[in-house]
Amino acid sequence: MNLVIIGAQWGDEGKGKIVDYLADRAENVIRFSGGANAGHTIVAGGRTYKLHLVPSGMVYPGKQCLLGAAMVIDPEALFNELAELETQGVDWKGRLFVSDRAHLVLPSYKAVDKEQDQKRRFPIGTTGRGIGIAYGQKANRDGLRVCDLYDEKFYSRLTAEEKAFLDPYKEKLAPMVVNAAYWMEERKNSMNLFEGAQGALLDLDSGTYPFVSSGFSCAAGASVGGCVGPKKLDKILGIFKAYQTRVGNGPFPTEFKEERDGDLETLVRELGHEYGVTTGRARRCGYLDLTALRYACIVNGITGLVLTHIDVYDGMDEIRACVGYRIDGKETAEFPSKITDLEKAEPVLKTFKGWKKPLGGVRSKAELPTECLDYLNFIEEFTGTPISIISVGPDRDQTFNAEDPWTK
Ligand code: GDP
Ligand code: IMO
Ligand code: MG
Numbered sequence: 001m002n003l004v005i006i007g008a009q010w011g012d013e014g015k016g017k018i019v020d021y022l023a024d025r026a027e028n029v030i031r032f033s034g035g036a037n038a039g040h041t042i043v044a045g046g047r048t049y050k051l052h053l054v055p056s057g058m059v060y061p062g063k064q065c066l067l068g069a070a071m072v073i074d075p076e077a078l079f080n081e082l083a084e085l086e087t088q089g090v091d092w093k094g095r096l097f098v099s100d101r102a103h104l105v106l107p108s109y110k111a112v113d114k115e116q117d118q119k120r121r122f123p124i125g126t127t128g129r130g131i132g133i134a135y136g137q138k139a140n141r142d143g144l145r146v147c148d149l150y151d152e153k154f155y156s157r158l159t160a161e162e163k164a165f166l167d168p169y170k171e172k173l174a175p176m177v178v179n180a181a182y183w184m185e186e187r188k189n190s191m192n193l194f195e196g197a198q199g200a201l202l203d204l205d206s207g208t209y210p211f212v213s214s215g216f217s218c219a220a221g222a223s224v225g226g227c228v229g230p231k232k233l234d235k236i237l238g239i240f241k242a243y244q245t246r247v248g249n250g251p252f253p254t255e256f257k258e259e260r261d262g263d264l265e266t267l268v269r270e271l272g273h274e275y276g277v278t279t280g281r282a283r284r285c286g287y288l289d290l291t292a293l294r295y296a297c298i299v300n301g302i303t304g305l306v307l308t309h310i311d312v313y314d315g316m317d318e319i320r321a322c323v324g325y326r327i328d329g330k331e332t333a334e335f336p337s338k339i340t341d342l343e344k345a346e347p348v349l350k351t352f353k354g355w356k357k358p359l360g361g362v363r364s365k366a367e368l369p370t371e372c373l374d375y376l377n378f379i380e381e382f383t384g385t386p387i388s389i390i391s392v393g394p395d396r397d398q399t400f401n402a403e404d405p406w407t408k
Contacts (some may be wrong), residue, residue, distance in 0.1 A: 039277025
């Protein structure tokens, strides 16, 4: 079975945590897009793991993990991360595989990334990890792929500086490199979990362009980066927080505003520890945007939702969520393509009653307070998509299914 997990907002929805939770029953975990711009957190067995390039299934002993064909890999960042995981007792050797079609990120890309971001018409506030440069070179057909490390004709055309950086990684990567098409074909009857990075609204095509990343963080990216045909994807899970966050620049219609919302942004940021895993930047916070979530469900064919961070709302008297936008005085239920429209969009907010009970210890849907269930039911109805998994805290154990995610 092929089960896909994507972020359904602007990233940081809890993909790392949920992939680790689902890895219990998976045999293989395939990270299919992005690079070291991602920051995925797993809290399990009293330890916290922070992953950027390594698939989140790696923390679970015995699982095989693949860095997919549509990823952009900084080899230095990858081996630093593996060394860090080793100090935390994670035995990764023999379990990590790398697609030979994946592209490489060179050190110079990072400086160019930062420089270009300051010069572009609309600075994005990138993570500075050279991601856009690597994907740009790829689209321009001037990129460097993992398989090129072992192609003497190709390799000889690199500069002395590039070769000096790459030489040590040729040998280190060699035992992990596979032709992912056949690696996946051999596992076609296994339980495969496809791990997305970033989120639906950061996808290059369906996101809030140009304020997006450069990879395919949409569900279709699992097919391209995971080297399986689209008809082979059995289920698509979209993760979302009970509220909304964004790192970097770009429109954010439901962002908390002091004049309307008081100190809600600070409160949610502190309760949810909303600081970037990769850059440490404070995340911008706002109300759950159901208009954007419904759009993400439509363009990604999301078959089930995963709700995280619902515990952050435990102490609130009331909760609000956006059910439409008012743009130039007109109400719309559609998520606009034009950035200027999104910047102008005033959220139409619906208020729900808070539950005022701690949810961190809840382990089944039946234990959820009625007020919380009302909020969940409304989300399911509005998006036309069932909530399959609920997360009530950062720990692996603070998770439960509303339905079995591993049945087709
Ligand atoms: P990812 O990029 O989607 O993997 O998410 P991040 O790891 O960047 O950010 C999610 C943060 O929220 C991490 O610090 C997680 O430990 C934490 N987290 C995940 N799920 C929950 C939840 O249900 N409740 C709370 N309070 N924290 C959560
Ligand atoms: P995970 O996988 C949140 C954002 C950056 C910036 C834009 C482009 O942890 O959810 P890039 O360096 O990719 O060119 O930056 O995308 N961004 C993320 N925001 N979570 C992420 O990943 C992100 N990866 C990139 O902040 O606005
Ligand atoms: Mg993250």
